[in-house]
Each structure stands twice: as structure tokens, then as C-alpha cells.
Amino acid sequence: MAISDRVGRVAVVGAGLAGAVCARQLSFAGWRVQVFDKSRGAGGRLATRRASWQDAAGQSRTTKFDHGAVGFAATTPAFQAFAEQACRAGWLVSWRPVAASGTNDPGLMYVPVPDMPRLTRELLSGIDFCWDTPIDAVQRKDDGWQLRSRGEVQPGLFHAVILAMPPAQSAALLAEHAPGWAQQAVQVDMQPCWTLMGLADTPSAAPWDIARPHHPVIELLSRNERRPGREPQDGEAHWVAHARADWSRQHVERPGDWVQARLQDAVAECLGEPVRWRHAVVHRWRYAQTGLPLAESGDSCWWNAASGLGVCGDFLGGLGAEGAWQSAMALVEKMHWNAGARPASQQVAHPARAELQPSG
Ligand SMILES: Cc1cc2nc3c(=O)[nH]c(=O)nc-3n(C[C@H](O)[C@H](O)[C@H](O)COP(=O)(O)OP(=O)(O)OC[C@H]3O[C@@H](n4cnc5c(N)ncnc54)[C@H](O)[C@@H]3O)c2cc1C
Numbered sequence: 001m002a003i004s005d006r007v008g009r010v011a012v013v014g015a016g017l018a019g020a021v022c023a024r025q026l027s028f029a030g031w032r033v034q035v036f037d038k039s040r041g042a043g044g045r046l047a048t049r050r051a052s053w054q055d056a057a058g059q060s061r062t063t064k065f066d067h068g069a070v071g072f073a074a075t076t077p078a079f080q081a082f083a084e085q086a087c088r089a090g091w092l093v094s095w096r097p098v099a100a101s102g103t104n105d106p107g108l109m110y111v112p113v114p115d116m117p118r119l120t121r122e123l124l125s126g127i128d129f130c131w132d133t134p135i136d137a138v139q140r141k142d143d144g145w146q147l148r149s150r151g152e153v154q155p156g157l158f159h160a161v162i163l164a165m166p167p168a169q170s171a172a173l174l175a176e177h178a179p180g181w182a183q184q185a186v187q188v189d190m191q192p193c194w195t196l197m198g199l200a201d202t203p204s205a206a207p208w209d210i211a212r213p214h215h216p217v218i219e220l221l222s223r224n225e226r227r228p229g230r231e232p233q234d235g236e237a238h239w240v241a242h243a244r245a246d247w248s249r250q251h252v253e254r255p256g257d258w259v260q261a262r263l264q265d266a267v268a269e270c271l272g273e274p275v276r277w278r279h280a281v282v283h284r285w286r287y288a289q290t291g292l293p294l295a296e297s298g299d300s301c302w303w304n305a306a307s308g309l310g311v312c313g314d315f316l317g318g319l320g321a322e323g324a325w326q327s328a329m330a331l332v333e334k335m336h337w338n339a340g341a342r343p344a345s346q347q348v349a350h351p352a353r354a355e356l357q358p359s360g
Contacts, residue, residue: 008032011147011158013135013173016044017321018313019164020120021328023127026162029336033127034156036147038134042124043117045069045288046321051197053279063231065197065224065240066116067283070210071095071109072321078329079322083110091122093228100211100221113229130154138163138173140307160308162331166190166287167315177309181302184294188315191245192252193288196263197224198239198280203271206237217266219244236278241267245289256282290315293323301331310335 008031012023015037027033037044047068055061074080086092092110099105112118137148144157163170167185174182211221224230224238241263251259260282268275294300294316302311310331314320317327 009034009144009156009158010160010162011036011145011156012162012164013037013138013147014044014164014169014313015039015042015120015124015129015131016164016313016324017046017120018317018324018328019044019162020123021325022162022164022312022332024123025329025332026335027127029332031160034158035124035127035129036133036135036149036154037129037131040132041117042120042129042131043068044120045285046112046116046120048115048117049197049283051199051279051281053199055278061279063199063233063238064115065238066227066230067195067197067240068116068285068288069321070220070222070227070240071097071111073107073109074322076322076326079325082325086110086119086122089122091119095228097209097222097227098207100206100208100213102214103208103210103212106210111228135173138177138309140177145308158308160310160335162310162312164312164328166313168287170311170313174309174311177307178302178304181311185311185315188294189291190287190315191289191291192248193219193245193285194243194248194251194259194263195283195285196239196241196243196260196267196280197283198241198264198267198275199278200237200239201276201278202235202237203275204273206271211270213270215266215270217243217247217262218270221267221270239267241270242288245291248284248288252284252286256284259284290319290323293318301327301334303331303334305335 010026010031010033012019012035015035023033023035045068048064048066050064052062074083092112095109095111097106133149135147135149138161139146144159145161147154167188171182171185209223209226218241220242222240224240225232300317312327312331314324317323
């Protein structure tokens with residue numbers, strides 16, 4: 001392969017917020033970017049799921065539940081500026097949820113509309129994206145990186161590879177090339193979370209958006225249909241219930257039916273009244289949130305300029321979506337200032353200053 005073909009090609013593995021931010025910033029900075037994700041779309045844990053069922057009259061119905069992050073806060077000026085720009089582009093809205101009595105005011109949050117993956121979809125607009133492509137190995141060749149999915153070599157060689165996945169998944173790909181990083185990644189405590197998505201008759205009294213009940217099973221209960229840009233239906237409550245991390249860990253390998261029954265009972269206990277469910281389903285997040293991000297102890301991203309291998313994600317950058325964004329921005333910054341990373345001809349505007357633009 002001629003050197004001109006390989007310099008400046010980067011593969012980003014993972015199309016959650018960290019991967020999408022990285023991909024967009026690198027693309028702005030002149031890299032030729034290709035994104036891979038094992039799922040059928042972008043978003044990662046900024047997730048929305050479509051549910052289909054038959055109602056009592058035998059009619060087919062569908063609705064959507066935001067079953068990952070409810071939204072995210074912006075605590076630093078840089079991330080606030082990013083979120084405000086995304087609001088102006090129409091990808092996000094700011095939202096101040098009404099909290100149930102006894103629940104602390106969650107403060108201002110940002111929520112992608114009309115669904116959670118919108119933000120990452122927009123960030124990735126115009127960038128090559130291979131979905132449904134789990135990367136199970138990365139291999140360093142003389143003239144670049146090669147990626148494999150389901151044992152098959154993916155077309156093309158890449159000057160750099162960025163892993164933007166939860167730590168256990170990154171560790172599996174890092175073990176051969178960066179055993180020290182792999183070892184740190186496997187030690188990160190990622191908390192699991194069982195999530196119930198359920199459609200029920202409207203409760204007699206729950207005029208709130210979010211509750212953090214004092215309950216041994218439920219950590220967070222929210223009314224999905226009351227969220228901005230979602231689809232309320234008369235007489236229906238669309239519940240999303242996240243189980244506590246310790247309860248989820250204890251029951252992580254239980255069958256979904258068992259978990260669903262417990263979570264449905266728990267929601268009724270939280271509401272203090274029976275719930276007439278019309279449809280319900282559960283989702284298991286094996287890696288929902290980081291207990292203690294590595295940023296607390298040092299680096300907010302990893303980058304090896306000699307090999308062209310980089311790692312970012314919330315487990316490095318800090319808690320939640322803001323941490324994922326910060327980690328991606330820190331990685332792009334490191335790559336940008338590394339002269340060996342790409343040719344001088346591609347050193348365009350500083351990537352951290354790239355403007356968000358609506359995709360039309
Ligand atoms: C239930 C729940 C509640 C949450 N609540 C909040 C909250 O209130 N506030 C907040 O800020 N954050 C919250 N979060 C966390 C927030 O969603 C994450 O911190 C953030 O989205 C992480 O982004 P990321 O890009 O680092 O990782 P991810 O979003 O996990 O993206 C990683 C991507 O990598 C892909 N991938 C993994 N392995 C492979 C592979 N081998 N090959 C190809 N692709 C692969 C995955 O499919 C995924 O798309 C919550 C998360 C969950 C699950």
C-alpha cells in the first residue's frame with residue numbers, strides 16, 4: 001500500500017458519544033474516518049428501543065422507550081458550550097424534569113430529540129459507518145492496522161485505531177498490543193443495570209417525570225411519555241425503571257422473565273398502588289455506568305503515537321455522557337498535537353473548535 005493511501009486513515013470502534021465525537025472531530029481535522037459498531041445504529045448507552053405488541057383489541061402497537069441514560073448534565077463550560085450548540089442545531093433540548101416528592105431536584109438536563117441516538121447520528125452524519133460489525137480483533141501490520149469482524153478481515157488498512165467502548169470490551173482488543181492498558185481496563189468497576197420498560201394505565205397520582213424512590217430494588221423511575229419530544233398517549237404511562245446497581249449485580253445472570261416480574265412488582269410498590277400493565281420488557285446492561293472512572297487517578301484518554309492506538313470513553317473521562325465527551329476531546333487533542341499522527345497538509349482548524357453544523 002502506498003504511504004499516501006494510509007496516512008490519515010483512522011478506524012473508530014464504537015459509535016457511542018465518545019466514538020461519535022472523536023470521529024467528527026478527526027473528520028473535521030482532515031482524517032479519513034471509518035466507524036464500526038456492533039449494534040444496528042449509533043448511540044451506545046444513549047439508547048432508545050422500539051417495542052411492538054398487540055393491544056387488548058388485537059391492534060398492533062409500537063412505542064419507543066429511552067432505556068439507557070435518561071439525559072445528561074453539563075457541569076463544565078466546554079461541555080455546556082457543546083450542548084448549547086447542539087440545542088441550537090435542534091439535536092438536543094434542555095429539560096428540567098419535575099421530581100417526585102422526596103426526590104432531589106435533578107437540575108437541568110440535556111435530552112436528544114426525538115430519541116437518544118439523535119445526537120450521535122448527527123455527529124456521524126457524512127462519516128463512513130459500518131454497523132452490525134462487532135470488531136473482535138485488531139492486528140498491527142507493517143503498514144497499518146487491520147480489523148477483523150466475526151473472523152473476517154475488514155477492507156482497508158488504518159494508520160490509527162481508536163477504541164471507544166466500555167472497558168471490558170476495549171481490554172479484549174488491547175490485550176495483545178497494550179497489555180498494561182488492558183490490565184487497567186479490566187479492573188474498572190462497571191456497574192450492571194436491569195431496566196424495565198413498561199406500558200400501563202395511567203396511575204391515579206404521579207404528576208412527575210422522575211423519582212428516585214427509597215426502595216431496595218428501584219434506583220430510578222421515569223415517565224418516558226412525559227419527556228420532551230416523546231409521544232404521550234391518553235390514558236397511558238410509559239415507565240422506564242432502572243434497578244439499583246447492587247440488585248442488578250446480584251441478579252445479573254437471572255432469566256429476563258424472573259427479573260421482569262420482580263421489577264413490575266417493585267414499580268407497583270413504589271407507586272403504592274396496583275399497576276395494570278399492557279406491555280413490558282426488560283433489558284440487561286452489563287456495563288451501565290462506571291463506579292470510579294480512571295480519570296480520578298490520571299489519564300482521561302490513552303494514546304500511543306508510535307503505534308497509532310488510542311482509547312477513550314466514560315471509564316477514562318469521568319462519569320456519564322460528559323465524561324465520554326471529555327475523554328474523546330482529550331484524545332483528539334493529543335492526536336492533533338502529535339506531529340507524527342498525520343501529515344502537515346491535514347493540519348486544518350483545531351479540532352476542538354470544530355463547529356457543530358446541522359445536517360440539513
Ligand atoms: C441505564 C443507564 C443510565 C444512565 N444514566 C446516565 C445519566 O443519567 N447521566 C449520564 O450522563 N450518563 C448516564 N449513563 C451513562 C452514559 O450513557 C454513558 O456514560 C455514555 O453514553 C458512554 O458513552 P461511550 O461512548 O463512552 O460508551 P457507549 O455509549 O457504551 O458506546 C460504546 C459503543 O461501542 C460499541 N461496541 C462495544 N463493543 C464493540 C465491538 N467489539 N465492536 C464494535 N462496537 C462495539 C457499542 O455497541 C456501543 O455503541 C447511563 C447509562 C445507562 C446504561
